[in-house]
Amino acid sequence: MKKLLIICGPTATGKTGLGLKLAKRFNGEIISVDSRQIYQGMDIATGKDIKNGKWTNDHWELEGIPIWLLDIILPNQEFSVAYYTDLAWKAIRDIWDREKLPILVGGTGFYIKAVLENIPSQGIPPNWLLRKKLEKKSVKALFGELIKFDSCRAKQMNVSDRQNKRRLIRAIEIAKWLLKNPLPEKQKLPTAETIFIGLKTSLEKLYQIIDQRIEEHLKMGAKKEVKELLKKGFSWELPSMSAMGYQEWQPFLEGKSEIQEVLARWKFNEHAYARRQMTWFRKNKKINWFDISCKGWENKVENKIIIWYNKNKDAKKN
């Protein structure tokens, strides 16, 4: 069976570094799973580790290791999990064809899930007109509407999601689509032998690392990067510009706040993000967790992978 390695965990835990190391050791290539690093021109604040890399044709190469799905679109282009999954599978297949090990590296949990599990509504496209219309309604009205079209789905939604406009709208969008179209055919995903490696540490420690990294990103010219994006005509309303390290600059650049506030907000947002990532990943019981503040964690990871990596070979021999 083909193998697929996944490295996940909250931001700033050194996933890329580990990915590179393992790629060298196990003849692998990296596929980035990051919903913001897909954008061209958003390098510093998104933490794209490509300073010493070089762009070749359609992908980055760092220390001789190809990294896929970075810089694939412009900040004003439409994107979604669905696009991502298609691209990711294309990359995975290519890597397999080259008889190498694909390594998914990233912190966007939803993307990882979509790649591996096949989300039922994938294939039902957005209906922007409908969305715009529904946007004006209250959550209550939207929920009422959803009951009309798909009471079953409505009942499934929990308290949180029933208050969530965006999700209600998508649910209605799906329900309406299904009135006229059949459920999209399930993409048959190739079966792969996967292993999940999760990197984590205490929140306290994580906040320290995050803060440090943000200071570095500031020195590297995060502000300039934002200005350049604006100069190119990318506006604050774009989903891409809601990324951390970008949106925080808006009040500052409009003269409404000090740089200290920008930094504080940026840090707080990343802390909250890291927490959210953890609550997402915690649910995935397949993840083998490693605490990066424990000495020797990298060797432990490597040992774990060696066993997993060689399983196949032994089977062949027998």
Next chain:
RNA sequence: GCCAAGAUAGCGAAGUGGUCAAACGCACCUCUCUGUAAAAGAGGAGCCGUAAGGCUUCGGGGGUUCGAAUCCCUCUCUUGGCA
């Protein structure tokens, strides 16, 4: 040294006799997750307890009152104004 204003939970800031363990914002913590996911949304939060409930809070101390963050006295500190 005098006068004035103030001192409220981690920070900012409401409340000015009972419905206040104390609004709201931020930080913090937990959670949700079927095409925006670094998005969007729900909840928690003094202490002890799974809970019911109990115990201790509004600068310190002392009073008034059935009852005080809220009224009075005093002390300490902060900030403005005058010397």
